[in-house]
Amino acid sequence: MKFNTKTIHGGQHNIDPAYGSVMTPIYQTTTYSQTSPGSHKGFEYSRGGNPTRSALEKSLASIENGKHGLAFGSGLAAIDAILKTLKPGDEVISTSDLYGGTYRLFNRIFKEFGIQFHFVGMQDAETLVSHINDKTKMIWVETPTNPMMSIIDLEAVAKVSRKHKLLLAVDNTFATAYLQQPLDYGADIVMHSATKYLGGHSDVVLGSIVVNDDSLAEKLYFIQNASGAIPGPMDCFLVLRGIKTLHVRMQRHCENAKAVAEYLKSHPKVQNVYWPGLKTHPNHDIAKKQMKDFGGMVSFTTRDNSYEKAITFLEKLKVFTLAESLGGVESLAGHPASMTHGSIPKTERENTGIVDSLIRLSVGIEDKADLIEDLEQALG
Numbered sequence: 001m002k003f004n005t006k007t008i009h010g011g012q013h014n015i016d017p018a019y020g021s022v023m024t025p026i027y028q029t030t031t032y033s034q035t036s037p038g039s040h041k042g043f044e045y046s047r048g049g050n051p052t053r054s055a056l057e058k059s060l061a062s063i064e065n066g067k068h069g070l071a072f073g074s075g076l077a078a079i080d081a082i083l084k085t086l087k088p089g090d091e092v093i094s095t096s097d098l099y100g101g102t103y104r105l106f107n108r109i110f111k112e113f114g115i116q117f118h119f120v121g122m123q124d125a126e127t128l129v130s131h132i133n134d135k136t137k138m139i140w141v142e143t144p145t146n147p148m149m150s151i152i153d154l155e156a157v158a159k160v161s162r163k164h165k166l167l168l169a170v171d172n173t174f175a176t177a178y179l180q181q182p183l184d185y186g187a188d189i190v191m192h193s194a195t196k197y198l199g200g201h202s203d204v205v206l207g208s209i210v211v212n213d214d215s216l217a218e219k220l221y222f223i224q225n226a227s228g229a230i231p232g233p234m235d236c237f238l239v240l241r242g243i244k245t246l247h248v249r250m251q252r253h254c255e256n257a258k259a260v261a262e263y264l265k266s267h268p269k270v271q272n273v274y275w276p277g278l279k280t281h282p283n284h285d286i287a288k289k290q291m292k293d294f295g296g297m298v299s300f301t302t303r304d305n306s307y308e309k310a311i312t313f314l315e316k317l318k319v320f321t322l323a324e325s326l327g328g329v330e331s332l333a334g335h336p337a338s339m340t341h342g343s344i345p346k347t348e349r350e351n352t353g354i355v356d357s358l359i360r361l362s363v364g365i366e367d368k369a370d371l372i373e374d375l376e377q378a379l380g
């Protein structure tokens, strides 16, 4: 089955044996009747499993070319479950340009439980090797990174990971399975904040994990049930519905982001544009090799690098909404230095490129002419 069919039908046969409803019903139930103790139709209690969630989990596995899918109450709950496969004393090597909430979970929660984290720029996979020792258990990768849109070569990192018998986990939130399927490049775990592009309509918070290995899946299912950070059936339904249009939305996100990136690139007030589809992007060749297109996220800086003018620009936007989050049908704009990355000290922040004028855009699927006109008036 091709990807654009999988988003709609992947893992979705036998949806509703009761009435043949085409859409998966929302099984708003906690428990399931048994004819005799232990004798049931596959579901006992909704923390352990729910038919709507199960349909979503099969869809997630299908679009990521994986065997096992698991859904969680949020992206961070999914990451939390992945980290719980580790033990005190274990070490993790992570990309340094990382989603702020993931960094906080690693450094403020799991560090307290005795897990060590090393944050490394992985544009050159070989730099990983010097951080590997006999306690290293996992490599954590985000690509494209947030908000600098650096691209990590998944095949190269997977090679290092395999050689040293580590688990490679990839946060695929920014790219989605439409643009890249990390398991195909040798990753062991692919994780999503489905809150973003998979849900796609800014109306649901949910997280997911997909793996191939049976014993790893079993461990994660145990954690999912034992720790209990599961999503409700209504939220599963919304993400399942979102996935059905993922390919159509992503196509338009990419098309619009290209137009926005090219417009910004030619604007006299703009200094740098970070979008992996531009030939001038330092990782353009790797992006071209491992991604189908270049995604809907664009960051840029202005020549004056003024904090105040960046704020004024954001206040002037009319079509773009000033807000956290990304991946919805509507265009959003954010200011990493004061919003998502505000808690990082200025010098440290600027070392990773998050200067005062950096603006991050989640380019939506509106008409691109309206988006460019909006940017034009706000930059003016």
Ligand SMILES: *Cc1c(COP(=O)(O)O)cnc(C)c1O
Residues within 6 Å of the ligand: 074, 075, 076, 077, 099, 101, 102, 142, 146, 171, 173, 174, 192, 193, 194, 195, 196, 205, 206, 207
């Ligand atoms: C939003 C996000 C998360 C966290 O997901 P939630 O659903 O908000 O918990 C993790 N990684 C990335 C890249 C994100 O954008």
